[in-house]
Every structure is written in C-alpha cells, then in structure tokens.
Amino acid sequence: xxxxxxxxxxxxxxxxxxxxxxxxxxxxxxxxxxxxxxxxxxxxxxxxxxxxxxxxxxxxxxxxxxxxxxxxxxxxxxxxxxxxxxxxxxxxxxxxxxxxxxxxxxxxxxxxxxxxxxxxxxxxxxxxxxxxxxxxxxxxxxxxxxxxxxxxxxxxxxxx
Numbered sequence: 001x002x003x004x005x006x007x008x009x010x011x012x013x014x015x016x017x018x019x020x021x022x023x024x025x026x027x028x029x030x031x032x033x034x035x036x037x038x039x040x041x042x043x044x045x046x047x048x049x050x051x052x053x054x055x056x057x058x059x060x061x062x063x064x065x066x067x068x069x070x071x072x073x074x075x076x077x078x079x080x081x082x083x084x085x086x087x088x089x090x091x092x093x094x095x096x097x098x099x100x101x102x103x104x105x106x107x108x109x110x111x112x113x114x115x116x117x118x119x120x121x122x123x124x125x126x127x128x129x130x131x132x133x134x135x136x137x138x139x140x141x142x143x144x145x146x147x148x149x150x151x152x153x154x155x156x157x158x159x160x
Contacts, residue, residue, distance in 0.1 A: 044056065070147060073141070
C-alpha cells in the first residue's frame with residue numbers, strides 16, 4: 001500500500017510540474033493564430049473578400065503599436081476599408097479567451113508573417129504582454145473602430 005501511495009503522489013507531482021512548465025512556456029503566436037484566427041483570416045492571411053479583412057500586407061497592423069492588440073482584445077465592428085476592400089463585419093472580442101502573452105504573441109506573429117515584416121516601421125517595437133495587460137485597464141480601449149478612424153485620420157492629415 002505504501003508504495004502505491006508513493007507512486008500516486010509521484011505521478012501527481014509530475015503532472016503538476018508538467019502543467020506548470022507548459023504554462024510557463026512562451027505563447028506561440030503561430031499556434032494561437034491557427035487555433036483562433038485561421039477560420040476567418042485564412043491560413044495565408046488573405047481573409048475572405050467582403051467578410052473578413054486580409055491580414056497579409058495590411059498597413060493597419062502598424063497604425064499604432066497597440067492597435068491590433070485592441071482589436072484582438074475587444075473586437076471591432078462596423079464598416080472599414082482594408083487594402084482597398086470595403087468590409088462590413090464584426091471581429092469578436094477574444095480578450096476573455098486569450099492571455100496577455102497569447103495576444104502579444106499572435107499580434108507579433110501576424111506582423112512578421114504574410115509579407116507584413118516589410119511594412120513594420122523601424123521604430124516600432126514588438127508587442128509585449130505588459131502592454132496588453134495595460135490595455136485591459138485603459139478606459140475606452142474597447143472603442144476600436146473609433147480608435148482606428150482617429151489613427152487613419154491622423155495618418156492622412158486629418159482626413160478620414
């Protein structure tokens with residue numbers, strides 16, 4: 001009996017250790033993308049014309065360091081023009097499903113994939129989990145459509 005209890009305790013301790021080490025590993029943006037994003041934005045980042053914007057060669061990913069994280073965290077709905085295509089749709093908020101590290105990882109993955117690596121401003125640092133955590137607490141950070149419009153207007157000299 002004693003050896004069976006010892007083995008059970010050992011197996012339990014090993015299982016806990018495996019869970020903790022898996023949790024401690026860095027989030028993998030590609031894995032998050034393939035689980036959460038690929039159904040709408042497609043495996044190649046091309047999206048679905050008229051329904052889901054393409055992420056490939058998408059300048060909006062670099063409007064501000066935090067903009068894509070806000071979209072992932074809080075979602076976004078309304079009409080947008082992305083890469084010359086008008087899209088009337090909704091991105092569901094994923095903030096309750098993903099950790100701060102996972103959101104940062106998936107944003108960094110998308111920004112460095114699908115040809116987007118050539119669009120990154122040289123002074124734009126990769127996103128980190130601390131920035132995402134700060135967005136969760138920021139008042140009005142969930143107004144992503146308005147935030148996007150203000151960023152686009154600023155980029156275009158005040159014109160929306």
